[in-house]
Amino acid sequence: MKIHPECYPCLLRQAYSTLKLVTQDEALQERVLKEVMGKLAQYQGSDPPPKVSRLVYWTIARATGVEDPYRDKKKECNRVALELYPHLKEMVNRAPDPLFTAVKVAIVGNIIDFGVGRSFELESLEAIEKLELVINHYPIFREEYEEARTILYIGDNAGEVVFDRVLIEEFQGKEVYFAVRSGPIINDVTLEDAHEAGIDQVAYVLESGSWAPGTLLDEASSQFKELFMEADMIISKGQGNFETLDDAPRDLFFLLRAKCDVVAQLLGVEIGDTLLIKKGATPYR
Amino acid sequence: MKIHPECYPCLLRQAYSTLKLVTQDEALQERVLKEVMGKLAQYQGSDPPPKVSRLVYWTIARATGVEDPYRDKKKECNRVALELYPHLKEMVNRAPDPLFTAVKVAIVGNIIDFGVGRSFELESLEAIEKLELVINHYPIFREEYEEARTILYIGDNAGEVVFDRVLIEEFQGKEVYFAVRSGPIINDVTLEDAHEAGIDQVAYVLESGSWAPGTLLDEASSQFKELFMEADMIISKGQGNFETLDDAPRDLFFLLRAKCDVVAQLLGVEIGDTLLIKKGATPYR
Numbered sequence: 024m025k026i027h028p029e030c031y032p033c034l035l036r037q038a039y040s041t042l043k044l045v046t047q048d049e050a051l052q053e054r055v056l057k058e059v060m061g062k063l064a065q066y067q068g069s070d071p072p073p074k075v076s077r078l079v080y081w082t083i084a085r086a087t088g089v090e091d092p093y094r095d096k097k098k099e100c101n102r103v104a105l106e107l108y109p110h111l112k113e114m115v116n117r118a119p120d121p122l123f124t125a126v127k128v129a130i131v132g133n134i135i136d137f138g139v140g141r142s143f144e145l146e147s148l149e150a151i152e153k154l155e156l157v158i159n160h161y162p163i164f165r166e167e168y169e170e171a172r173t174i175l176y177i178g179d180n181a182g183e184v185v186f187d188r189v190l191i192e193e194f195q196g197k198e199v200y201f202a203v204r205s206g207p208i209i210n211d212v213t214l215e216d217a218h219e220a221g222i223d224q225v226a227y228v229l230e231s232g233s234w235a236p237g238t239l240l241d242e243a244s245s246q247f248k249e250l251f252m253e254a255d256m257i258i259s260k261g262q263g264n265f266e267t268l269d270d271a272p273r274d275l276f277f278l279l280r281a282k283c284d285v286v287a288q289l290l291g292v293e294i295g296d297t298l299l300i301k302k303g304a305t306p307y308r
Numbered sequence: 309m310k311i312h313p314e315c316y317p318c319l320l321r322q323a324y325s326t327l328k329l330v331t332q333d334e335a336l337q338e339r340v341l342k343e344v345m346g347k348l349a350q351y352q353g354s355d356p357p358p359k360v361s362r363l364v365y366w367t368i369a370r371a372t373g374v375e376d377p378y379r380d381k382k383k384e385c386n387r388v389a390l391e392l393y394p395h396l397k398e399m400v401n402r403a404p405d406p407l408f409t410a411v412k413v414a415i416v417g418n419i420i421d422f423g424v425g426r427s428f429e430l431e432s433l434e435a436i437e438k439l440e441l442v443i444n445h446y447p448i449f450r451e452e453y454e455e456a457r458t459i460l461y462i463g464d465n466a467g468e469v470v471f472d473r474v475l476i477e478e479f480q481g482k483e484v485y486f487a488v489r490s491g492p493i494i495n496d497v498t499l500e501d502a503h504e505a506g507i508d509q510v511a512y513v514l515e516s517g518s519w520a521p522g523t524l525l526d527e528a529s530s531q532f533k534e535l536f537m538e539a540d541m542i543i544s545k546g547q548g549n550f551e552t553l554d555d556a557p558r559d560l561f562f563l564l565r566a567k568c569d570v571v572a573q574l575l576g577v578e579i580g581d582t583l584l585i586k587k588g589a590t591p592y593r
Contacts, residue, residue, distance in 0.1 A: 028327070028341055035316060035345075038317070049312070056316045057351070060316065061345070061346065063345050064349055
């Protein structure tokens, strides 16, 4: 999808939130915000929001010298999620359809996202089982899953990656690839996070080649692109991946929460709705 | 007060809200947002937020050709407020201290403000009498009021101006001047609104000389400046006037709701708190 006018105020709000993490120096905050606005004012194009968003984050990193402002938050998210891990496993194990419950676990993991500015609130674990998917293409998901030999799973955020692991562990006899960002950006999952979450024990972990809070195919590594075109099934987590892959040249499954008006309106849902969408299955609902 | 880093994302959000009122053309919205960001990126200074804010609104007006985007909303606000007027009068008339109740009426009128993006919600009229002022300098207000012969009342928004009229009608035997903005800006009160509200029947109405969502003394007319320095008592309504007059060279009373974090933190209150503050009476609470 292309950037929408509403994205600009949101990007500037994100920039300010990030600057508050990086420095208490208000003169510096103001200077960098102006630099960000200058860059956005100059920006000509109709790229997906994550491509524009990284302009913002890279500007902040260069101007302040802090390359990974969310590093501590990410570690904390991974730690909290790993504490929940045994409880998530137990829930999945006693579910009537463990795969479906694991799918819901993975979607709930997507609420951990600092970029969009909502506060960290882990729904009580009991709520996961009752979670209603507002768009629910699980029957198609299940069918394609049964047939698939290779699965490419495109990760989203730190913390969330532990929830992804719970889903991946339900994949029986599949060859699973787990893609992460190629550089630190907001709280997005990197190699380091994937290792902290133990994903490397259950999947082949690779960088996508894309250094953005999403997956920019035109910048992806050849390894990733090959996997992307040839995997039997692709699972894309989170809104950033949706924003960059909604017009990708193949079918895939999006697992996400709608976190802003622009995406919610595009999908005809409400902010906060949890969704399992087969791309190309139109209409979405 | 000076502009704060947090004001920039807020200004851009306001710009987008205003643009949505003016045009449904998303390409135009984006172009104007970029023009606004370019202007803000170039802005060098430490003026009060309303002086920077008008840069935003003037840019939108010039770029879209719509000089007064809130005109219809303002008319609607005046109309709704005039419907409430008899009920407000009745409430004041049966109050034990009509002046104090009228002060609270005037403050409640300040919730009518589209600029800061909260939705129009008129508290039930009954709630006005129970309204708690979180900073309450009414005893000093009452004392100075008794002594005053001339009162300068600096208006804030359309709609709200009807509530101001209720307070002004409680002023017995005073010479009252009511100042409005010198040009249309957001939903701020202009000559036209003051006349619609009937303020000209109870006070001398004048333009301040300042075309901004606040009162910029260095741009005020000589008539206004003279009144400002010589009136026995000044009542300043709303946050925009507070932001521009909090360091004015004389005492005055601020009646306002804190509508954003920056002002709330400056005053040590919460967003939404209603306040009657004597400038210079330190500490504020």
